[in-house]
Amino acid sequence: MFNGLKSYLDSIRARDPAPRSRWEILLYPGVLAVGLHRIAHWLFEAKLYFLARFVNHFSRILTAIDIHPGATIGKNFFIDHGFTVIGETAEIGDNVTIYQCVTLGGTNPTNGQGGKRHPTLEDHVIIGSGAQIIGPITLGERSRVGASAVVMEDVPAGATMVGFKARSTLVPAEEWIKEFIPYGTTPDCEDADGNRVDCIEKLEGELAVMRAEIAELKSGASQTPEQTAFDLDPKKSGTGN
Known part of the structure; x- marks a missing residue:
């Protein structure tokens, strides 16, 4: 458990040059929110919905980050700063980075059933500040979403989406498959x-x-x-x- 936490904190330090130590990272609101979500999600899966919601609301008050207990989150998920909303059926892969004021929002079901209505983010996705990812869409592995973009359609692996409504910058994915690109925006x-x-x-x-x-x-x-x-x-x- 300690080694897992150490690995998680080191993964954040690799993406953020600000912290001077792992102890400092432990105070990040995104780290606290993800830790409390692990508890809330365990309670949600145990069908202890009220307790799961209680932990969720406590986390939101403490961190200004709202992650529904039903959301599925992989390893090394990093929310830089806060004010982020993640819906119930959202699925997040490993090593995903989200900056402040991002929404992984849902669409209203047309058949009267809940179902899958929030986005799926595959491994190594980066979402820039203020971006809105709406609906049961899939963002492919290592895709990027620029700041304030609105994405409502599937995103190919390695693509960078910018604008409102987001469009592809057509930067060749094979040339931009890097371990990490801050804020998910390529310059060219x-x-x-x-x-x-x-x-x-x-x-x-x-x-x-x-x-x-x-x-x-x-x-x-x-x-x-x-x-x-x-x-x-x-x-x-x-x-x-």
């Missing part, structure tokens, strides 16, 4: 030829192309209705007999 995108470019530069280039196309359309439609009628009238244009 690709152009049409597959060359790596800065995402802002890529967007500015696409915007310039769109502006040129709009200007061309406007120049083609610059004739007034009177000019168009004149061109179409063979008598006025001098082309008629």
Whole structure:
């Protein structure tokens, strides 16, 4: 048990440069919340639902993190800071990292039954600050979700999702399979030829192309209705007999 706790604390220290010792990590709200959830989940599986909820509410008051007792959590789960909500049917794999203000939320069942309604996070997933992961979707192994993104569809393994509604940055997964990427956001995108470019530069280039196309359309439609009628009238244009 002690070796397991030591390994867990070391896994957090590898992802967070702030703590100076394992003792300091023990005071992290995310660590306390996960520890109390282990107790609440054991009570939930024993069908001691009131006690499980009691531990859950105590943990929420103490840490500002709300993890439903029914949620399934793997090894080395790290919630950096707090204010996170994790729903009842959420499933979290090993070595998952979640930053502050993240929601693993559910959708309303359409058939009147509860069922699976919260996300599944596979191993080594990273969720950035403020991201909202909604519904019974699956985030593949080593996928990343950028800060404040909203994800409502399955995410392929190794993909990075950004934006509202989240879209793929199309960064090749095989080039970004790393042990850990802080906040789950890669800095680069690709152009049409597959060359790596800065995402802002890529967007500015696409915007310039769109502006040129709009200007061309406007120049083609610059004739007034009177000019168009004149061109179409063979008598006025001098082309008629």
